[in-house]
Amino acid sequence: MVAETFDFVIVGAGSAGCVLANRLTEDGRFSVLVIEAGGSDRRPWIQIPIGYAKTFYDASVNWKYDAEKDAGVAGRALYWPRGKVIGGSSSINAMVYIRGQREDYDGWAARGLQGWSYDDVLPYFRKSEDNSRGADAYHGAGGGLAVSDIGRDCHPVIEHFFAAARELGLPLNNDFNGAVQEGVGRYQFNIRDGVRSSASNAFLRSAMRRPNLTVISEALVTALTFDGLRATGVTFRRQGNLRTVTARREVILAAGAVNTPQLMMLSGLGPAGHIADHGIPVRADLPEVGRNLRDHLYCPYFYRVRERTLNDSLTSWPWLARESVRYALSRRGALATSVNHAGAFLRTRPGLDRPNMQFYFMPMSIESKKGGTKIGFHDFSGVTISASPCRPTSSGNLSLRGADPALAPRIVPNYLSTDEDVADMLSGVRFIRQLAASKTLSALIETEVEPGAPVTSEADLIADFRARSNTTFHPVGTCRMGLGPTDSVVDRRLRVHGVDRLRIVDASVFPDMISGNTNATCIMIAEKAAVEILAAT
Numbered sequence: 001m002v003a004e005t006f007d008f009v010i011v012g013a014g015s016a017g018c019v020l021a022n023r024l025t026e027d028g029r030f031s032v033l034v035i036e037a038g039g040s041d042r043r044p045w046i047q048i049p050i051g052y053a054k055t056f057y058d059a060s061v062n063w064k065y066d067a068e069k070d071a072g073v074a075g076r077a078l079y080w081p082r083g084k085v086i087g088g089s090s091s092i093n094a095m096v097y098i099r100g101q102r103e104d105y106d107g108w109a110a111r112g113l114q115g116w117s118y119d120d121v122l123p124y125f126r127k128s129e130d131n132s133r134g135a136d137a138y139h140g141a142g143g144g145l146a147v148s149d150i151g152r153d154c155h156p157v158i159e160h161f162f163a164a165a166r167e168l169g170l171p172l173n174n175d176f177n178g179a180v181q182e183g184v185g186r187y188q189f190n191i192r193d194g195v196r197s198s199a200s201n202a203f204l205r206s207a208m209r210r211p212n213l214t215v216i217s218e219a220l221v222t223a224l225t226f227d228g229l230r231a232t233g234v235t236f237r238r239q240g241n242l243r244t245v246t247a248r249r250e251v252i253l254a255a256g257a258v259n260t261p262q263l264m265m266l267s268g269l270g271p272a273g274h275i276a277d278h279g280i281p282v283r284a285d286l287p288e289v290g291r292n293l294r295d296h297l298y299c300p301y302f303y304r305v306r307e308r309t310l311n312d313s314l315t316s317w318p319w320l321a322r323e324s325v326r327y328a329l330s331r332r333g334a335l336a337t338s339v340n341h342a343g344a345f346l347r348t349r350p351g352l353d354r355p356n357m358q359f360y361f362m363p364m365s366i367e368s369k370k371g372g373t374k375i376g377f378h379d380f381s382g383v384t385i386s387a388s389p390c391r392p393t394s395s396g397n398l399s400l401r402g403a404d405p406a407l408a409p410r411i412v413p414n415y416l417s418t419d420e421d422v423a424d425m426l427s428g429v430r431f432i433r434q435l436a437a438s439k440t441l442s443a444l445i446e447t448e449v450e451p452g453a454p455v456t457s458e459a460d461l462i463a464d465f466r467a468r469s470n471t472t473f474h475p476v477g478t479c480r481m482g483l484g485p486t487d488s489v490v491d492r493r494l495r496v497h498g499v500d501r502l503r504i505v506d507a508s509v510f511p512d513m514i515s516g517n518t519n520a521t522c523i524m525i526a527e528k529a530a531v532e533i534l535a536a537t
């Protein structure tokens with residue numbers, strides 16, 4: 001029988017929750033309970049990097065949300081996968097390791113968030129990291145999170161991209177997370193010896209041997225409990241039974257950018273009118289809960305090429321059989337890598353002092369098949385170049401559909417709703433065309449399959465990216481950090497404004513979007529929060 005009172009109760013065993021569980025139990029002083037809605041991550045398609053395609057639509061590890069129909073993306077309702085499993089979204093993500101730009105964090109500090117400048121947060125990025133290249137001024141070695149090079153597993157077709165970059169005079173960059181982010185290069189990945197380095201593998205699994213850490217999985221937290229404006233614990237449902245546990249010191253929400261604001265509102269913390277409309281008693285009017293939603297979009301350009309790509313290999317049974325044996329014996333090869341082998345951070349508009357656009361180069365081309373239940377390869381040798389604006393200004397929101405915790409929240413992204421974002425994406429897709437028109441890539445490319453050569457006018461390019469862009473799965477900001485309750489939900493120490501003993505530590509606290517993929521930043525935030533929390537004890 002599990003004890004009913006713990007020093008800390010953490011909701012969610014995702015990227016941030018796993019780090020917190022590790023750090024808060026490290027010195028043995030405190031008892032910690034982590035409650036996770038999903039189940040075990042000991043599944044081959046989570047651990048084998050190429051399994052990404054399998055978990056993408058798998059309801060047994062994925063919340064499988066749908067955003068609302070959105071005018072900015074031609075009225076489509078975009079599919080939003082989120083990890084519902086130990087390790088959270090880090091167990092189903094594409095493992096690209098990016099921290100963003102120095103200016104992103106300096107911008108956080110400039111908002112008055114003391115302690116969040118790049119120089120302040122760099123030590124926490126380094127602390128979590130075990131970079132296969134070893135430690136230097138920007139990188140750590142010996143931390144839990146593996147960061148490794150793709151090395152010889154990088155598909156040969158990717159070399160053409162580097163040659164095209166050289167031809168166009170673009171800078172090459174061997175380390176997007178070092179002194180300078182700008183340039184074209186191979187990504188580094190959260191992969192250790194051919195196995196996904198999820199937050200679970202990196203931080204939680206070894207901590208679970210400690211007697212002061214308890215993890216309860218397959219348990220949906222339905223509400224927080226309070227004594228006035230002091231959080232005292234949580235109620236959760238497991239196997240049909242409701243249970244309440246108490247936190248002596250703090251409740252920490254790490255349920256991610258979708259579920260944390262949902263849980264806040266279900267618990268009476270949020271925009272008073274909206275909560276009351278659903279018959280939930282209002283505990284604190286926090287108008288910013290669920291607002292300021294930011295996400296990255298990407299627009300893929302698909303090319304039929306004259307060389308074999310992973311489209312050919314991954315659909316050939318003899319090849320797959322050979323690669324499976326290779327993977328089993330050496331943990332190497334195409335199965336041991338992510339889908340995005342290389343990419344770039346570039347300035348695609350004049351007058352910018354830092355990259356505004358991230359690119360992804362995939363040695364394959366895929367599409368959603370069987371009514372959005374499966375990922376399939378195009379039936380030709382294909383590559384994909386995608387443009388993803390780094391810092392969208394469009395802002396969405398998230399609200400409740402009802403008072404039932406099992407109901408998915410209403411997600412309104414408002415993609416591409418500012419002129420700036422449209423102009424940015426336009427410059428990104430035009431840049432793809434420029435790259436594809438290089439001598440090197442023209443020799444490789446047979447045809448542009450989508451959007452296709454006839455799509456050239458500004459109006460057609462915009463209509464195309466509205467019709468085909470997709471989320472990069474980076475929602476942030478729905479309980480953002482700030483100076484007070486009129487502009488934010490938590491303070492710079494991540495404590496909920498006006499509520500005692502309640503912190504939020506996950507993607508929802510980003511004050512603004514960062515220039516790149518979001519997992520590393522969630523982990524950094526949790527490393528920093530753990531130090532704050534322990535310092536306050």
Ligand SMILES: Cc1cc2nc3c(=O)[nH]c(=O)nc-3n(C[C@H](O)[C@H](O)[C@H](O)COP(=O)(O)OP(=O)(O)OC[C@H]3O[C@@H](n4cnc5c(N)ncnc54)[C@H](O)[C@@H]3O)c2cc1C
Pocket residue numbers: 011012013014015016017035036037038081082083084085086087088089090092093094095096097098219220221222254255256257259260263472473474475505506507508517518519520522
């Ligand atoms: C398909 C996909 C691809 C991605 N690719 C990349 C990439 O390549 N690189 C990168 O840097 N980032 C990537 N990301 C984004 C990155 O993984 C996330 O930003 C990050 O994992 C978010 O961490 P988090 O701690 O905020 O939330 P999560 O990791 O999502 O964790 C939240 C946890 O809380 C649990 N939970 C939620 N509600 C409840 C509840 N009521 N009760 C109990 N438990 C609950 C969830 O099940 C989950 O385990 C990707 C994300 C996805 C989905």
